[in-house]
Amino acid sequence: MSDICKSCLFIPSVSSVIKPGDYENSVDSFAAWVKRYFCGRCSSRETGCLELSMNGEMQTRIKHLLSPAIALVQCIAIVCWLAVLIVTPNVNCGAREIALTTGLVLTCWWQYRATHFSVWRGVGMASVIIVALSFSRASQLNSELGINWALPIALMIILCSTLLVVYTRDYLFVSVLSWIILSPAQGIDTDSAAYVFMMLFFVSSIALGVVLNHTYTRTLRKVLTLESRFRELSLTDDLTDILNRRALMLALDEQLANNSGGYFLMLDIDNFKTINDQFGHDAGDEVLRLMASCLQQTPGSLAFGRMGGEEFGVILPVSGEPVACDYVLRLLDTIRRSPAVSSLTCSAGLADIDANSTSSQVLKTADINMYQAKREGKDRAFWRGAPMTDLPAQGPMAEGEEVRALAP
Numbered sequence: 377m378s379d380i381c382k383s384c385l386f387i388p389s390v391s392s393v394i395k396p397g398d399y400e401n402s403v404d405s406f407a408a409w410v411k412r413y414f415c416g417r418c419s420s421r422e423t424g425c426l427e428l429s430m431n432g433e434m435q436t437r438i439k440h441l442l443s444p445a446i447a448l449v450q451c452i453a454i455v456c457w458l459a460v461l462i463v464t465p466n467v468n469c470g471a472r473e474i475a476l477t478t479g480l481v482l483t484c485w486w487q488y489r490a491t492h493f494s495v496w497r498g499v500g501m502a503s504v505i506i507v508a509l510s511f512s513r514a515s516q517l518n519s520e521l522g523i524n525w526a527l528p529i530a531l532m533i534i535l536c537s538t539l540l541v542v543y544t545r546d547y548l549f550v551s552v553l554s555w556i557i558l559s560p561a562q563g564i565d566t567d568s569a570a571y572v573f574m575m576l577f578f579v580s581s582i583a584l585g586v587v588l589n590h591t592y593t594r595t596l597r598k599v600l601t602l603e604s605r606f607r608e609l610s611l612t613d614d615l616t617d618i619l620n621r622r623a624l625m626l627a628l629d630e631q632l633a634n635n636s637g638g639y640f641l642m643l644d645i646d647n648f649k650t651i652n653d654q655f656g657h658d659a660g661d662e663v664l665r666l667m668a669s670c671l672q673q674t675p676g677s678l679a680f681g682r683m684g685g686e687e688f689g690v691i692l693p694v695s696g697e698p699v700a701c702d703y704v705l706r707l708l709d710t711i712r713r714s715p716a717v718s719s720l721t722c723s724a725g726l727a728d729i730d731a732n733s734t735s736s737q738v739l740k741t742a743d744i745n746m747y748q749a750k751r752e753g754k755d756r757a758f759w760r761g762a763p764m765t766d767l768p769a770q771g772p773m774a775e776g777e778e779v780r781a782l783a784p
Contacts, residue, residue: 434600435493438542441596443488446500446540450484453507460514467517476513479506497542501550504537508554515558527577530558534581538588542596547589551582615661616668619681624689627679628735635731637694638678641704642742643667645686646721646754655718663716670710676703689742691729700726701764704757712755721755723747726764 457480461467483503490496511529518525534551541547555578611623619627631638645651645667652660667688671680676699680690690707692700704724711722725745727738745758757764 432493433604434597437600437603438596439490439493439496442540442542443496447484447488449536449540450480450487450503450507453510454480454484457507457510457514460511460517464514464517472513476506476510480510497546500541501546504533504541504550505553505557508533508557512557512559526558527574530555531577531581533558534585535588538585539592541589542593544586544590544593548582548586551585555582613668613682616664616682618668618671619679621681621683621689624679624681624683624691625735627691628689628729628738631678631691631729632731632733632735632738636729637731638729639692639700640727640729640738640742641690641692641707641757642683642725642727642739642746643688643690643707643722644724644746644750646723646750647718648686651718659718663718663720666714666716666720667711667722670707670714674703674707674710676706701759704759704764708755708757723749723754724757725749726757726759728760 454477457477461469461473467473480503483499483506487496487499487503490499508530512526515525533554537547537550537554541550611620611626612618613620628640645663648660648663651663664682664686667686668682671677671688671690676692676695678691678693680688683689692703704726708722708724711720714720723746725742725748727741727745729738745761748761749756749758749763752758752763
């Protein structure tokens with residue numbers, strides 16, 4: 377299934393890994409580094425960092441899982457910042473306070489609404505930095521706060537970020553920068569024991585945060601990987617490695633729900649019981665795999681899978697009756713020419729998919745046509761109660777009509 381998202385068998389995946397190039401201009405080199413940093417697809421071997429690589433589907437899942445919690449934390453930070461401005465005496469909200477408040481609100485809204493993972497990730501980091509800047513400004517507005525304010529705020533930001541930042545290098549960056557911005561050690565004599573203890577606080581809190589972040593994100597990715605794998609297994613036929621009945625019916629239901637139209641083709645291998653009896657079940661299994669291979673080799677379908685036993689189903693797009701007929705006849709010809717242990721043929725029945733139909737009605741119509749093909753001598757296809765003949769297709773299929781078959 378290299379061409380489709382394994383965890384959602386009906387949605388093609390987009391894979392684009394940005395590779396570093398040789399740039400003469402330093403600005404271009406910096407831009408390339410930013411792209412590589414935020415692409416989220418590099419492996420730990422390439423970056424030397426602690427995290428596992430993530431594909432696009434996992435990035436989307438993580439974004440959807442964490443976005444509500446992150447938005448809630450950001451709203452709490454905004455409320456706390458506004459409360460500080462209200463309770464601090466003699467505060468005149470100037471340009472800096474307005475800019476910080478606007479930044480907090482905008483990053484919260486932007487991250488929650490972001491659709492691209494890289495944008496979501498970058499805005500999240502910016503949000504943490506703006507929170508640190510805001511509470512650093514709060515300590516400047518009230519000189520009495522000092523270390524009693526900066527130290528707990530710095531530790532809170534460092535530890536809260538462990539569960540809200542999904543890359544360890546991102547966490548390391550925002551936590552160190554937040555500590556520098558809040559400067560809990562500012563004004564402490566560098567030769568004093570208090571300064572040494574402050575540095576121990578800094579190193580130990582960052583180290584603890586890195587361990588927590590790495591453990592949490594690694595576990596989250598493993599769980600999502602297992603979830604994706606189990607979803608894939610639940611939608612894949614174990615023998616032929618194409619869609620199973622459940623997955624194909626989901627695709628058909630979606631086609632009906634969207635009023636997309638099209639056609640459903642039911643196929644049944646002729647004389648399959650005889651093949652099993654004469655050559656054994658291993659040969660029968662090989663015939664089923666050959667059948668799946670024939671479906672893969674015949675372009676023009678939206679989805680196909682094994683319905684059960686020796687029956688297979690295919691969903692065809694709306695491309696005109698001649699094109700649908702051409703696909704069916706090409707598929708039957710491909711099956712005839714397959715290198716099976718015995719002469720391999722199929723009987724097929726085609727049914728229309730329209731807005732007024734249900735999946736059960738479509739299957740029943742295709743099944744009736746298929747069994748009519750068997751009664752008429754097998755190795756043929758029926759549609760609307762009549763045999764399908766060699767109708768010429770109306771020219772080559774358009775690019776949008778020739779949809780890649782959703783199969784491994």
